[in-house]
Amino acid sequence: MTSPDPDGLLAEQLLRLTRRVHRIQKRHLERRELGVTPAQSRLLRTLAHYGSPPRMADLAERLEVVPRAVTTLVDGLEASGKVRRAADPSNRRVTRIELTDEGRETLRELRGARRSAAEEILAPLTEKERAVLGVLLDTLVDAETAKPC
Amino acid sequence: MTSPDPDGLLAEQLLRLTRRVHRIQKRHLERRELGVTPAQSRLLRTLAHYGSPPRMADLAERLEVVPRAVTTLVDGLEASGKVRRAADPSNRRVTRIELTDEGRETLRELRGARRSAAEEILAPLTEKERAVLGVLLDTLVDAETAKPC
DNA sequence: GTTCATTGTGAGTATAGGTAACAATGAGCT
DNA sequence: AGCTCATTGTTACCTATACTCACAATGAAC
Numbered sequence A, B: 001m002t003s004p005d006p007d008g009l010l011a012e013q014l015l016r017l018t019r020r021v022h023r024i025q026k027r028h029l030e031r032r033e034l035g036v037t038p039a040q041s042r043l044l045r046t047l048a049h050y051g052s053p054p055r056m057a058d059l060a061e062r063l064e065v066v067p068r069a070v071t072t073l074v075d076g077l078e079a080s081g082k083v084r085r086a087a088d089p090s091n092r093r094v095t096r097i098e099l100t101d102e103g104r105e106t107l108r109e110l111r112g113a114r115r116s117a118a119e120e121i122l123a124p125l126t127e128k129e130r131a132v133l134g135v136l137l138d139t140l141v142d143a144e145t146a147k148p149c
Numbered sequence C: 001g002t003t004c005a006t007t008g009t010g011a012g013t014a015t016a017g018g019t020a021a022c023a024a025t026g027a028g029c030t
Numbered sequence D: 001a002g003c004t005c006a007t008t009g010t011t012a013c014c015t016a017t018a019c020t021c022a023c024a025a026t027g028a029a030c
Helices: A009-031 A039-050 A056-063 A067-078 A101-120 A127-146 B009-031 B038-048 B054-065 B067-079 B101-124 B128-146
Strands: A083-087 A093-098 B081-089 B095-099
Touching: A009 A039, A009 A056, A009 B128, A039 A093, A039 A101, A039 B095, A039 B128, A056 A083, A056 A093, A056 B095, A056 B101, A067 A083, A083 B038, A093 A101, A101 B009, A127 B095, A127 B128, B009 B038, B009 B054, B009 B101, B038 B054, B038 B067, B038 B081, B038 B101, B054 B067, B054 B095, B054 B101, B067 B081
Parallel strands: none
Antiparallel strands: A083 A093, B081 B095
């Protein structure tokens, strides 16, 4: 009883907020003229987390999209020289995705854009509130990642 | 210092979570075969909040999209008989959007879909945590709505 | 009545994602 | 060896959402 979310209101807020996140992120990316879309930016960041170049399938899993979506993203990034497709000698089916020097440079600049975008979005929250929000979002993201369903 | 979000991580989580919200919402909508996309669902819900039929421009503002986007949504909803475009006698430029009986019925069924989608998304959180999350999201959404920038 | 603002929409574009079919490859089994 | 089956990425489409720009119709102001 007295549920705080009787009608999916929370989900609504989440969606609404994210539309804004998208817009703001896009604007900050455009302002810096990095030639990178938000999704490409996400892929680049993900790429940086790997020790050795991941496969397309690895990226798809990490990004939680179908492999086909990764192909498009990598196409764009490769066209602008930010990543490189490399053949895997041990398994000729897989292609490994490597960051180029330019990609690494873009990544550095991206950090600033992400930082200012995040700052704009989270401005109304105090440090403490941000921490709480971070924990809550973590819980949601992790739990659903773990869930096999 | 010791900022909890030094690199826009929070924004990243937000985006990631919302991708999931989108997917889940879409799945729940499809499961019920209501013939309504998520964005259309949002418009229907928004429509229900008005006392008298709003103008396209009103909806655009409320939904935080450009008027042109509303046209497409209303086109779809009108085609499936859920809303109706009505002329405004006092100003022939404006078209008012009314819910049809079928739209109202869909809205009722939608409530169930939203509820179950929200439940699935928020499952890992306790009641209390959901309340906290609700407050935080409220703060973010409201603050940015108020901001003229 | 000429000019200007409002309102909705046609036309076109971009982004992000999805499915289905497929070719190339590897792995397992007989 | 060969035959079957799973993996991997991609080609070819399709959808949803939202954007800009241009425009026609209308109303408002001077």
